[in-house]
Amino acid sequence: MVVSIKDSLKLFGISIMTCCAVTVCNMFINYYIDLMSIKDLIDNPASKAFFDAQKMTATVVCSCAGGCLFATTVVMLFFYIKHYIDSHSKEIGILKALGYSDFRVARGFSVFGLSVFTGCVLGFAFSYILMPVFYNKQNEGDYMPDVPIRLHPALFIALVILPSLIFAAIAVFYACFKLNRPCINLLKEIENVKGKNRNGRDKETFVAEMRSSVLRSRKTLIFFIAFSSYCFSSMIQMSASMDELASEMMGLMILGIGIVLAFTTLYIAVTTVIRGNAKNIAMMRVFGYESGECKRAVLDGYRVSAYIGFALGSAYQYFLLKIMVEIVFADIEGVPEFNFDIPVFFVTLAVFIVVYEGIMAIYGRSMKAVDIKKIMSE
């Protein structure tokens, strides 16, 4: 078996992503189910309106957060599998040359379901730790009778077992699809060079050409960088509005999830792009390109997607909260009017610029550590 359980541990990004998704989803679904158990106890219109708003909130949050994180986890899983196949193409090529079928090799990738399982279990447990505080905060004004916390085993199957199995199956089928390459290409580590810009207009400098080629060669990373800044922007701005709209606890939870997701995806994207271009960076340094020029060639191309992600995140959090306030909580009294918070936007943008550019500068400096001998030892 090419893929080992140890390899699945390296997919901590997926574990973090699923942990966040299951924490949020389990908390809200569990609350939704428990909320339904007190439905008959609601006896006045104000309580009914609050009850309906709570139901709607749970549905919207689960769909938005769960759906978004599920889709991102799938992209991340595809990315890891492709990366794994590219970096182990020789071993896989040998197996195929010996007569192993694509499916037999791909079966090994089912262990990647373990990372999903780990994340889901952690998220499931974490959500139960947060639940008492969450239930209290959800009904802070005592608009409804107290909602008792109950453990629902079916949710463990739906949010832990099922996703793990589904992701394991997705991993096997996607790996099978990606392994469908001539054996000799795998053995000789011949990459399927995509995004060939054969007749594209020449750029001003080689560094600009390199930047454009790095972007074309790993398009998934454009998504990850944009997703990272999207999480940073939307979650931080949303958490700032939570003090007034919901509770401090919700605000802190959103802030925590946003920062963890943003930094995890950024870390994965940047380390992948540097490792994937280690030979190119080493070659540039052999020729006399300075580390600043290497950084401009390898990392600076992602800046546009990072700022687009930030803008999308700002718009997303605004429209989501606007819908929540004006549609979901329309019948509830005392909900403050929600407007785009310009000061919070600019503060978040300033922090984002400092953090993003700072991280990129640190990684740029780390390119000095790319060993020139790496290319000579092969």
Next chain:
Amino acid sequence: MIEVKNLTKYYGRDESRFKALDDVSVSIKDGEFVVILGASGSGKSTFLNVISGLETIDGGDVLYDGRSLSKMSEKELTRFRKDNTAYIFQQYYLLPHLNVDKNVRMGADLAGNRDYSAYIEAVGLKEKRKKFPSELSGGEQQRVAIARALAKNPKVLFLDEPTGALDEKTGRLVLDHIIKLQEKQKFTMIMVTHNANIAETADRIIEMNSGKIVKISENTGKKTAYEIGW
């Protein structure tokens, strides 16, 4: 003028530490074509890497027109490589996502060389300038690596077994290209090889064994790439 004085290089630590270069001294004149000849493990590649500034010096020194490599900071070494040297490896190391034209531009840009197409023509790849490395044969890829190195207008060209991965016919063709370009442009050329036949094309042959220079000989009967055995 390159002066190598009592050069020493160690690898490993403690008990596994060994001397890869042992008190090596030699001078190389400007415009000279020198071959470093030796068996595997003789220290020839280490010697090339150290004198080209890719590896650090543990003892002794390397002087380029009196400038000491051992005293240069990392930044100064990068600058030095940018202004003076180019490298051709056995495994080519072309950038896979860039076509021939853009790979050559990698070297040309450093020298501010805007008209680098002459180098692509010189290695006979004018018709393939839009091809990607994966679409070229080994010999063609090595010729791209030559054009990339020369487009930088180096004062010194280092070559580490440049024909090592090529068959005889392609190897001779590539070697012929390199030698002719060196004769025309008069840059200093230092080539590492284990093939004694290839050494016959050089002006001078430095033989190494166990990290030491065992023999330096002027090659009075210099041959072309098509006259030597393979």
